Amino acid sequence: xxxxxxxxxxxxxxGGTLRLSCTASGFAFSDHYMDWVRQAPGKGLxxxxxxxxxxxxxxxxxxxxxxxxxxxxxDESKQxxxxxxxxxxxxxxxxYYCASGSGGTLAFDIWGQGTLVTVS
Amino acid sequence: SYELTQxxxxxxxxxxxxxxxxxxxxxxxxxxxxxxxxPGHSPVLVIYHDNKRPSGxxxxxxxxxxxxxxxxxxxxxxxxxxxDYYCQAWVSSTAVFGGGxxxxxx
Numbered sequence: 001x002x003x004x005x006x007x008x009x010x011x012x013x014x015g016g017t018l019r020l021s022c023t024a025s026g027f028a029f030s031d032h033y034m035d036w037v038r039q040a041p042g043k044g045l046x047x048x049x050x051x052x053x054x055x056x057x058x059x060x061x062x063x064x065x066x067x068x069x070x071x072x073x074x075d076e077s078k079q080x081x082x083x084x085x086x087x088x089x090x091x092x093x094x095x096y097y098c099a100s101g102s103g104g105t106l107a108f109d110i111w112g113q114g115t116l117v118t119v120s
Numbered sequence: 121s122y123e124l125t126q127x128x129x130x131x132x133x134x135x136x137x138x139x140x141x142x143x144x145x146x147x148x149x150x151x152x153x154x155x156x157x158x159p160g161h162s163p164v165l166v167i168y169h170d171n172k173r174p175s176g177x178x179x180x181x182x183x184x185x186x187x188x189x190x191x192x193x194x195x196x197x198x199x200x201x202x203x204d205y206y207c208q209a210w211v212s213s214t215a216v217f218g219g220g221x222x223x224x225x226x
Contacts, residue, residue, distance in 0.1 A: 106210055
């Protein structure tokens with residue numbers, strides 16, 4: 001079964017740090033670009049960033065709203081994706097989803113269940 | 121920065137055709153995807169590459185993209201289609217989502 005499972009969400013104070021994890025199973029993790037998407041309470045979806053696959057040197061991209069504060073990495077041996085968040089602000093309060101797309105779709109067809117980060 | 125604009129809400133009667141639009145500059149030059157999200161659940165991809173349906177998505181979901189507007193059409197809308205719908209496109213290696221449209225079936 002294709003699956004993404006996030007963990008690590010918590011209540012953190014403004015200015016604090018937190019690391020989220022996402023474990024993949026059921027698909028060729030090393031071939032996939034992996035993304036983080038967040039959703040503030042009662043709001044829409046916001047893309048956070050991505051890490052490309054090994055073939056593309058794991059090059060990252062970030063949304064302007066998190067650039068310089070968030071860092072995305074991955075561990076192929078653990079089939080895991082990470083989101084390191086620093087200098088957290090109240091606006092970062094959201095459910096964080098990891099997501100990925102099958103090759104060539106330019107879309108996210110695999111989503112995790114999400115993990116809640118509360119900055120307060 | 122690039123924006124995708126969606127109407128906040130759309131209503132449709134059961135069995136009728138529901139239409140949700142997404143507007144952006146020269147959107148026809150980008151591939152648009154659509155996601156359905158029900159309360160308390162993760163988004164589900166319903167359309168990619170403007171008009172392609174992933175496996176398992178009912179045929180009543182279709183998409184189009186022309187000039188500055190992409191459209192998600194739900195034919196023969198069912199009560200189970202009531203949800204939030206988001207369009208999404210890629211702009212300079214960043215993903216952009218529309219603000220979302222709440223589809224009410226009544």
